[in-house]
Amino acid sequence: MLVETINNRKTAGATESTVLGPFHVVESPRRAAGDSIDLVGTGPQCVVEGRVLSADGTPLPGTEVDVWQANDQGFYDVQQPDVQPRGNGRGLFTTGQDGAFWFRTIVPSHYPIPNDGPVGTLLEASRRHPYRPAHIHFIVTAPGHRPLTTHIFVAGSPYIESDAVFAVKKSLITEFTLVDDPVRAARYGVTGPFRLATFDIVLQPEG
Numbered sequence: 091m092l093v094e095t096i097n098n099r100k101t102a103g104a105t106e107s108t109v110l111g112p113f114h115v116v117e118s119p120r121r122a123a124g125d126s127i128d129l130v131g132t133g134p135q136c137v138v139e140g141r142v143l144s145a146d147g148t149p150l151p152g153t154e155v156d157v158w159q160a161n162d163q164g165f166y167d168v169q170q171p172d173v174q175p176r177g178n179g180r181g182l183f184t185t186g187q188d189g190a191f192w193f194r195t196i197v198p199s200h201y202p203i204p205n206d207g208p209v210g211t212l213l214e215a216s217r218r219h220p221y222r223p224a225h226i227h228f229i230v231t232a233p234g235h236r237p238l239t240t241h242i243f244v245a246g247s248p249y250i251e252s253d254a255v256f257a258v259k260k261s262l263i264t265e266f267t268l269v270d271d272p273v274r275a276a277r278y279g280v281t282g283p284f285r286l287a288t289f290d291i292v293l294q295p296e297g
Contacts, residue, residue, distance in 0.1 A: 091108070091109060091255060091256045091257055094107065094108065094109055095107075101145055101294050102145075103145055103292055104145055104238075104292045104293065104294045105238060105240055105261070105262075105290075105291045105292045105293070106240065106259045106261050106262060107238055107239055107240050108239065108240050108241050108257045108258075108259060108262065109239075109255060109257045110227075110229075110239050111227060113158065113160075113166040113168055113169070113227075114156075114158060114227065114229070115158070115168065115180065117182070118156050118157070118158060118177070118180040118181055118182040119177040119180060119181060119182065120181075120182045121181040121182065121183055121193065122183075123183060123184075123186065123190075123191060123192055123193070124192055124193065124194065124278075124279060125181060125183075125193055125194070126193065126194035126195060127157065127158075127159070127178070127179055127180055127181040127193055127194070127195045128161075128178065128179065128194065128195050128196045129174075129175050129177065129178040129179075130161065130174060130175070130178055132161065132162050132196065133161060133162030133196030133197060133198075133199075134162070134196055134197040134284070134285055135194070135196060135280045135281070135282070135283075135284040135285065136194070136195050136196055136197045136266060136284060136285040136286070136287065137192065137193075137194055137195075137278045137280065137284060137285070137286050137287070138157075138192065138193055138195060138226065138242075138287045138288075138289065139190070139191070139192035139193075139286070139287075139288055139289075140190070140191060140192070140288055140289040140290045140291060141185070141188065141189040141190045141191070141290050141291070142155065142185050142189045142191065142230060142232065142290075142291045142292075142293065143189055143290060143291070143292050143293070144232075144235065144292070144293060144295060145292055145293070145294055145295060149185075149187075149188050149189030149190075150185060150189045150232045150235070150293065151185055151186060151187045151188070151189055152184060152185060152232070152233075153184070153185040153189065153191075153230060153231065153232040153293075154182060154183070154184055154230070154231045154232075155182070155183045155184070155185065155191045155228060155229075155230050155291075156181075156182050156183075156228065156229040156230075156231075157180065157181050157182075157183070157193065157226060157227060157228055158179055158180040158181075158226075158227045159179045159180075159195065159198040159225070159226040159227060160179065160198045160199060160201055160224075161174065161178065161179060161196070161198070161199070162196055162197070162198070162199050163199060164198075164199040164200060164201025164202070165201065166179060167179055167180065179195070179198075181193055192278075194278065194279065194280060195226070197224065197244060197266055197285050198224045198225065198226060198244070199224055200221055200222060200223050200224045200247050200248050200249055201221065201222060202219075202220040202221050202222075202254075203220050203221075203222060203254050203255065204220075205220040213254070218252075218254060219249070219252065219254060220254050221248070221249040221252075221253075221254055222249065222253055222254055222255065222257075223243050223244065223247035223248065223249040223250040223253055223258065224243070224244040224247040224248075225241040225242060225243045225244065225247075226241060226242050226287075227239075227240075227241055228240050228241065228242070228291070230291050230293060232293055234295060234296055235293040235294060235295055235296060236293065236294045236295075236296055238291065238293055238294075240262060240291075241257065241262055242262055242263075242264040242287060242289050243258055243262050243263045243264065244264065244266050244287075245263050245264060245265045245266065250263065264287050264288075264289050265287065266285040266286070266287045267285065267286050267287075268283060268284075268285060269283065269284055269285070269286050270283040
């Protein structure tokens with residue numbers, strides 16, 4: 091995290107970066123706006139929406155937004171190839187003319203990082219737990235702008251104050267607000283109460 095922070099100092103107003111993590115895949119399934127990245131149907135329903143903007147507030151259409159997350163049990167698809175279908179919890183989206191993106195998913199769970207080998211020894215020596223708070227990963231790329239690797243963290247998640255990899259930044263903690271409105275649910279293509287997370291992303295121009 092220290093190296094990542096030093097190498098990704100941001101301009102005023104730009105979204106903060108954080109670690110890539112070990113579970114990104116080279117190519118997420120390409121999906122249309124509003125598609126669900128949850129292929130299993132377990133866990134609390136959730137909608138994530140936002141816009142991608144340049145530092146001066148200009149919307150960035152055609153931006154690629156690569157997202158991935160753990161399931162409601164805290165596992166990524168690559169950790170459970172016999173349980174989760176390939177591509178579960180993953181999607182590659184393209185922003186619209188107003189820079190907007192949105193997708194359906196489930197609220198992810200907190201989970202422990204692998205703690206065998208040297209990592210486990212280091213955690214034990216430093217008397218730290220192995221848990222990460224619930225989060226969704228993003229890689230955002232737009233022409234003429236610096237690529238951004240970041241997360242949103244679920245506000246109120248266990249371990250939000252003691253992330254095992256020190257990756258939580260206050261600006262990335264996002265409310266997953268409960269919405270119990272059938273009209274809004276129908277608008278988003280979900281049924282019953284759901285969680286809504288809004289996350290606007292501001293990219294730094296290159297140079």
